Amino acid sequence: MKTLKFKLIAAAITAIALLNGRPLQAQVKGADVSWVTQMEASGYVWYNSSGVKQDVFTILKGLGFNAIRLRVWVNPSGGWCGKTDVVNKAKRAKAAGFDVMLDFHYSDSWADPGKQTKPAAWSSITDISQLCTQVYNHTLDVCNAVKSAGVTPKWVQVGNETNNGMLWPEGKASTNMKNFAWLVNSGNDAVKAVFPSAVVIVHLSNGYDNSLYRWLFDGLKANGARYDCIGMSLYPSPSDWSTKTSQCLANMKDMKSRYGKSVMICEVGMSWDQPTACGNFLKDIIAKVRSVGGLGVFYWEPQAYNWQGYTLGAWDPNTKKPTAALSVIASAKAPVAVENVETQSPFAVYPNPLAQNQPLVIKANHGNSIQKVKILTVNGQVIGEYTPAKCVTFSLNQLRLAPGTYFVQIEALNNRTVQTLIVK
Secondary structure, three states, X not given: OHHHHHHHHHHHHHHHHHHOOOOOOOOEEEEEOOOHHHHHHOOOOOEOOOOOEOOHHHHHHHHOOOEEEEEEOOOOHHHOOOHHHHHHHHHHHHHOOOEEEEEEOOOOOOOXXXXXXXXXXXXXXXXXXXXXXXXXXXXXXXXXXXXXXXXOOOEEEEOOOXXXXXXEOOOEOOOOHHHHHHHHHHHHHHHHHHOOOOEEEEEEOOOOOHHHHXXXXXXXXXXXXXXXXXXXXXXXXXXXXXXXXXXXXXXXHHHHHHHOOEEEEEEEOOOOOOHHHHHHHHHHHHHHHHHOOOOEEEEEOOOOOOEOOEOOOXXXXXXXXXXXXXXXXXXXXXXXXXXXXXXXXOEEEEOOOEOOOOOEEEEEOOOOOEOEEEEEEOOOOEEEEEOOOOEOEEEEOOOOOOOEEEEEEEEOOOOEEEEEEEEO
């Protein structure tokens, strides 16, 4: 019964997304674990919540994470986060059942709001067209390597926390927004050449700072930048997370309405020794992202403990186990119950769940009449379409649907609704 209820809730979220014209996909609850291979090479191990030593990918999967984010550096020291390392981690992520995001920094090391240093091999290039070529070729090369390894990333960032552009000084947005837009387009075009369906993200820090986002994305729009999604980082303190998530919510709403782009929180984190505050923050930001139809939330390096001075992970360095903050990942649910989705609808669909030999009945409520009915798979494929003559009750016999989750899209004169259907 618990499993069935979870399926209904998850399917209802997807149905609401379909009704609102958004893609059919589960909300992302991801982790950036780019340090993991370097940590393993240094002897680090991880234990699950029961104290059993396991591969960290297995632990994260058990905690409810469903996606992995991997940063990409051009020619890094030691090879960590370089092409070969990224490919190996991407293969592990896929094998463990995760979706994958690639995060191109276009640098040999960290790129963030305070530094966007060109890779050493590109350092003498000052012509923007040549830099665009380098961005395109590097992005294409890594994407092809990932594809050859059998991995298809769902999301690709072109630049990391590019509050003021990337590849400074030529791509500094405050100096030349057009150059930055061209660099974004070069990355975007290379991604699409290999992975046409990948969501391309332009990522900034300080997701609460609406003025920053308006300035940057107004500039990109004015200069013809091509991308799909606006990514944000959000690192509040244990004392101000509620204020910051409220500001971030307002910013996400504005980005969607102003630019018509999807939104995603690409990085979050909080002090590992504040698990209660961190858990409350995670639950709140996941709900707020879901409420605006955002793609999801990634925790930045949750598995890191006693590592390079980073203290915003979610692993206890004393026990080497995940903190209680990560327990909210698996338990985060949609804010609207399935029952409310169904009863507020102008149509009723029953019985639900449906036995394979039962007829499906659709009834119009509140003076509506049924004009068209579609049955869809969870991937959005239409497998049945019917046009009754504006009736109040419509029965579908011999559907012969395999057990699983489906969507019933019902159209009337002035409205359309989508309801979930479980076939036993």
